[in-house]
Amino acid sequence: MTRAEMDARGWDLCDIILVTGDAYVDHPAFGPALIGRFLESLGYRVGVIARPDYTSVAAFQVLGAPRLFWGVSAGNLDSNLARLTVMRKIRRDDPYAPGGISGGRPANASIVYTSRVRQAAKGVPVILGGLEASLRRWAYYDYWTDRVRRSILPDAKADLIAYGMAERSVAEIAARLRDGRDLHGIPGTAEMVSQVDSAAGWVELPSFEEVAPPTEEGRAAYARMALQIHQRAGSPETLVQKHGPRWVVVHPPAAPLTPAALDKLYTLPFTRKPHPAYGNNRIPAYDMIRDSITTHRGCYGGCAFCAIGAHQGKTIISRSVAAILDEIKRCSAMPDFHGTISDLGGPTANMYGTSCGRPEGPCARASCLYPEVCSSLKADQRLARDLLVAARKMPGIRHVFVTSGIRFDLLEATGGAEYFDELVRHHICGRLKIAPEHGVPQVLAAMRKPPPEKYRRFVEHWAALQRRHARHDQLNEYYISGHPGCSLADMIELARMLKRMGIRPEQVQDFYPVPLSLAAAMYYTGKDPLTGESVAVARTDREKNLQRALLLCHLPEYHSKAREALREAGRSDLIGRGPEALVPP
Numbered sequence: 071m072t073r074a075e076m077d078a079r080g081w082d083l084c085d086i087i088l089v090t091g092d093a094y095v096d097h098p099a100f101g102p103a104l105i106g107r108f109l110e111s112l113g114y115r116v117g118v119i120a121r122p123d124y125t126s127v128a129a130f131q132v133l134g135a136p137r138l139f140w141g142v143s144a145g146n147l148d149s150n151l152a153r154l155t156v157m158r159k160i161r162r163d164d165p166y167a168p169g170g171i172s173g174g175r176p177a178n179a180s181i182v183y184t185s186r187v188r189q190a191a192k193g194v195p196v197i198l199g200g201l202e203a204s205l206r207r208w209a210y211y212d213y214w215t216d217r218v219r220r221s222i223l224p225d226a227k228a229d230l231i232a233y234g235m236a237e238r239s240v241a242e243i244a245a246r247l248r249d250g251r252d253l254h255g256i257p258g259t260a261e262m263v264s265q266v267d268s269a270a271g272w273v274e275l276p277s278f279e280e281v282a283p284p285t286e287e288g289r290a291a292y293a294r295m296a297l298q299i300h301q302r303a304g305s306p307e308t309l310v311q312k313h314g315p316r317w318v319v320v321h322p323p324a325a326p327l328t329p330a331a332l333d334k335l336y337t338l339p340f341t342r343k344p345h346p347a348y349g350n351n352r353i354p355a356y357d358m359i360r361d362s363i364t365t366h367r368g369c370y371g372g373c374a375f376c377a378i379g380a381h382q383g384k385t386i387i388s389r390s391v392a393a394i395l396d397e398i399k400r401c402s403a404m405p406d407f408h409g410t411i412s413d414l415g416g417p418t419a420n421m422y423g424t425s426c427g428r429p430e431g432p433c434a435r436a437s438c439l440y441p442e443v444c445s446s447l448k449a450d451q452r453l454a455r456d457l458l459v460a461a462r463k464m465p466g467i468r469h470v471f472v473t474s475g476i477r478f479d480l481l482e483a484t485g486g487a488e489y490f491d492e493l494v495r496h497h498i499c500g501r502l503k504i505a506p507e508h509g510v511p512q513v514l515a516a517m518r519k520p521p522p523e524k525y526r527r528f529v530e531h532w533a534a535l536q537r538r539h540a541r542h543d544q545l546n547e548y549y550i551s552g553h554p555g556c557s558l559a560d561m562i563e564l565a566r567m568l569k570r571m572g573i574r575p576e577q578v579q580d581f582y583p584v585p586l587s588l589a590a591a592m593y594y595t596g597k598d599p600l601t602g603e604s605v606a607v608a609r610t611d612r613e614k615n616l617q618r619a620l621l622l623c624h625l626p627e628y629h630s631k632a633r634e635a636l637r638e639a640g641r642s643d644l645i646g647r648g649p650e651a652l653v654p655p
Contacts, residue, residue, distance in 0.1 A: 087141070107335075
């Protein structure tokens with residue numbers, strides 16, 4: 071990260087320099103560390119410029135110019151969402167910054183950083199990566215400007231986007247540049263070209279010029295684009311989209327890492343600590359995950375609002391039990407380890423060890439769980455249970471917790487009862503994260519989430535296990551307010567359901583239309599791209615505030631807004647002190 075560190079290694083220059091909007095933490099839960107250590111293992115000299123002063127070109131010249139390429143990422147988060155709340159208010163903190171201090175990351179960081187590295191070293195290739203760029207590889211609806219923008223590739227003027235979990239793509243890019251070859255046609259990348267090969271059988275999306283106008287025709291074209299992208303997620307097809315006289319070409323995804331390759335990746339020599347340059351300035355995101363262990367990649371939940379499947383892929387790649395236990399052993403040997411693994415999980419903890427059972431490989435179905443669990447899914451939960459048992463029996467380990475959350479609809483699959491029993495008895499630190507998101511059937515359908523009956527069965531099972539094992543844990547339930555498809559009447563029904571069940575939500579998320587998600591297309595077009603049916607959309611800040619107030623109507627500070635929402639919906643009968651009332655007079 072510094073010239074002094076380069077000199078200590080005897081380097082005159084770096085082969086690759088990674089630029090990130092986050093503080094540098096050498097822990098496998100952080101993308102720049104994973105990519106950096108991976109490239110280092112291939113023999114490349116890797117530098118990192120973390121959270122640079124984006125107003126200064128000099129801040130991007132501290133390590134000189136890279137011999138092969140710049141790798142640019144906004145960081146673990148979308149840079150606009152890291153700066154602003156969904157209500158467009160400035161955030162007071164940034165969990166990926168030293169001291170948690172906000173303000174050091176620019177809006178549209180991928181574009182800004184690329185501009186700076188172009189100024190810092192002319193002629194050096196620039197490869198965009200990370201979540202922000204990955205989800206903007208086609209034309210996309212931008213919530214912050216309320217318009218459709220073109221692909222981030224021409225806006226940033228980068229050479230390529232390496233999308234998704236890009237180890238294979240980045241390795242190929244580095245090898246080609248080292249050998250003096252061109253960068254065309256690499257799986258897992260997007261590029262700009264002047265002409266497309268019409269004979270290649272590529273799939274053409276509606277052009278940027280078709281989807282951009284804020285008209286009925288423009289929104290219809292956007293919905294068609296979203297449907298085509300959704301139907302071909304993970305397919306071996308190349309998708310192209312015209313942008314003026316040029317084309318954005320998105321090549322098929324790179325093959326996922328094998329379990330053995332994923333095991334090897336996590337054995338690289340991570341220090342599991344922030345860079346010492348930060349001194350005593352704590353990095354909140356690191357404090358949360360420092361003693362966590364990632365068990366797998368991918369998510370096949372297919373939730374309409376989520377970016378995990380679009381970024382990591384829906385194929386679950388699970389590490390071996392031996393490799394996970396070995397990482398726990400290394401973690402427990404660190405001098406500041408206190409005997410507790412804070413999380414043993416992944417995007418969804420109980421997807422560990424599950425896979426598609428189709429002999430021909432995964433299908434085009436976006437979700438393996440919605441509307442019902444796919445009959446081809448090999449979802450035996452006993453593999454995840456056995457991992458928990460083995461982990462908690464290791465020497466020096468007092469507790470192994472699962473804090474990354476579970477899919478409660480998976481617990482009805484084979485072995486779910488045994489897994490859940492083990493989880494409740496030994497692996498919950500007071501709270502278990504689940505994400506019902508809503509409770510009204512038509513809203514859950516728009517979200518691509520399981521029906522409320524499954525949630526109610528889960529809650530009954532949870533309560534029974536709590537009694538059986540004399541536990542006093544709580545459910546930490548996540549809900550979304552303002553999701554497309556949810557009207558004020560729907561939110562009132564959810565609030566009534568939660569009151570009947572004695573549930574007071576704490577984790578409420580204002581809906582954010584994540585680029586490349588189905589829900590973003592619903593929000594922008596007012597229609598579900600898969601069905602063509604109109605959906606309710608809470609568009610104004612007032613509509614969003616009223617929905618949020620109903621979900622949090624048990625809190626006094628939301629009473630006034632909740633009463634306003636109830637009166638507007640013609641449900642003043644729910645204002646009062648009776649058993650059915652949601653808020654007092």
